[in-house]
Amino acid sequence: MTPRSTAPQDGLLDPPASTLVAERRRLINLAYRMLGSLAEAEDVVQETYARWYAMAPRQREAVASPGGWLTKVAGRICLDELRSARTRRERYVGAWVPEPLPARTEWPADATDDSTADPADRVTLDESVSMAFLVVLEAMTPAERVAFVLHDVFRYPFSEVADIVGRSPAACRQLATSARRRIDASRAPLSPTAQRAGVVREFARAWQAKDISALIGLLDPDATAVGDGGGLVTALLHSIEGAEQIARFFADRTLPGRLAVRECTVNGQPGLAAHLDGVVLSVYAFDIADGRIRRIWAVLNPEKLRPWKGK
Numbered sequence: 001m002t003p004r005s006t007a008p009q010d011g012l013l014d015p016p017a018s019t020l021v022a023e024r025r026r027l028i029n030l031a032y033r034m035l036g037s038l039a040e041a042e043d044v045v046q047e048t049y050a051r052w053y054a055m056a057p058r059q060r061e062a063v064a065s066p067g068g069w070l071t072k073v074a075g076r077i078c079l080d081e082l083r084s085a086r087t088r089r090e091r092y093v094g095a096w097v098p099e100p101l102p103a104r105t106e107w108p109a110d111a112t113d114d115s116t117a118d119p120a121d122r123v124t125l126d127e128s129v130s131m132a133f134l135v136v137l138e139a140m141t142p143a144e145r146v147a148f149v150l151h152d153v154f155r156y157p158f159s160e161v162a163d164i165v166g167r168s169p170a171a172c173r174q175l176a177t178s179a180r181r182r183i184d185a186s187r188a189p190l191s192p193t194a195q196r197a198g199v200v201r202e203f204a205r206a207w208q209a210k211d212i213s214a215l216i217g218l219l220d221p222d223a224t225a226v227g228d229g230g231g232l233v234t235a236l237l238h239s240i241e242g243a244e245q246i247a248r249f250f251a252d253r254t255l256p257g258r259l260a261v262r263e264c265t266v267n268g269q270p271g272l273a274a275h276l277d278g279v280v281l282s283v284y285a286f287d288i289a290d291g292r293i294r295r296i297w298a299v300l301n302p303e304k305l306r307p308w309k310g311k
Contacts (some may be wrong), residue, residue, distance in 0.1 A: 024049070024068050027074045029187035033149045035077040035085070036098030036134045038307060044081060048074040051162035061075045068160070072258035075146060093231030095239065098134040099304045100283045102273075103265035128153045129267050131297050136186045140179050148179035188289035196288045197263070197270040203286075204261045204272055204295065207250045215247035220292040225249065230301030246296065275310065280308040299306045 024045055031041035039053055048070055052060065063069045089096045127133060128149075137145050150156040150164065158169040158176075165172055173302070191199075199218055206214035225246045229235025240246050260275045264283075272284040284303060287295035299305065 001092070022089065023070050024065075027070060029151065030071070030154060031074055031078055033128055033134075033137070033153060034075075034146060035081060036097050036138060037304075038101065039303070040081060040085075043305055044077045047077055059094075069118075071156075072164050075150060076166075079142055079146050079165065082145060093229070094235055094237045095226045095228050096138075097226060097228035097299050097304075098131060098267075099307070100131065100266045100271070100285055100297075100299050101129065102308055103268070107283070127268070130269050131267050132186070132287040132295065134185070134267070135295075136183055137179075140182060141175075143167065144179040144182075145174045147175035148183075151176045152180060161170060178308065188287075188294065191288050191291055193270065195291060197284070199291060199293060200270040200272060200286055201263055206259060207253075210251040212244075212247045212251045215250060216243045218293055219243035219246055220289075220294045223292070223294055223296070225296040225298065227298040228301050228304065230258050230303060232302055233300045235298070235300045280305055 017033045027045045027048060028038075028041050031044040032038055035041055035044070046304040051073055052070065060066075093133065130213035137149070140148065147161050147165055150161045151158060158172045161172045162178075165175070167175070203215065203218050205211075221243050222241070223243050223246055225236070240249055258276055259281075260268075261275055262275060264271055264273045266273075266283055266285040269285065270288075271286060273280050274282045274284075282298055282300045285297040285299075286293050
């Protein structure tokens with residue numbers, strides 16, 4: 001889990017740029033875990049800083065802890081965003097899958113300006129951003145998610161969480177406990193990284209060879225596959241259930257001759273990306289336990305593949 005950090009300059013009348021940059025990275029980490037979208041997280045942080053600079057200098061000087069103020073505002077914006085997101089996602093075409101992130105080592109070396117900077121430089125890729133973890137967070141109520149992320153992931157005390165969520169510390173403790181039960185119930189024994197990477201590699205080979213038997217052997221009998229095209233590209237509108245059904249779906253998919261399916265890291269876990277003429281068309285995240293694939297998340301929505309541009 002990501003430990004809580006406090007900028008050393010907190011308490012100064014007007015924090016220097018270095019402090020604000022450090023706080024921005026922390027806020028991006030927090031907002032991405034709360035919202036499951038890097039684009040939305042960036043919008044939240046931008047709005048947070050806009051509110052900071054909208055205050056008169058004397059108002060900013062009166063803030064004892066700029067880092068704490070920024071966190072409180074960002075947390076409240078995320079809470080409002082999560083509440084409105086429920087309505088937006090009811091109108092979303094097909095399944096909504098969190099926005100996938102590449103690993104730092106897989107980002108273009110010449111990405112230097114902030115608009116194309118490596119998202120891994122801003123989001124720490126640990127267990128709390130794995131696709132499986134984010135999907136469970138999506139099932140929580142907005143208050144549960146905010147309380148859990150702030151307390152269990154970023155280690156904020158419930159007294160501070162309460163100020164952000166707008167409930168008592170005891171109520172926030174109950175929210176986090178309920179969220180923790182959801183997380184614990186969804187967890188399965190995690191296979192070693194090398195084994196998971198091997199399973200993903202074999203899946204890619206079997207897919208490209210259209211080997212249904214090999215695909216079935218790599219999938220849990222009760223596996224599920226979900227696609228997110230956002231209505232912008234063709235994708236599954238409903239999940240596929242069962243190893244044989246998933247295997248036949250992938251085997252039946254026509255792969256253009258120039259399409260390359262490559263191993264990559266998706267949210268810190270072994271995954272795949274499909275490239276066509278150097279452009280990433282889709283990203284695949286996997287939940288693997290006991291050497292078998294339990295879940296596949298395919299993200300084809302081009303708006304969610306922005307961090308993969310130029311890969």
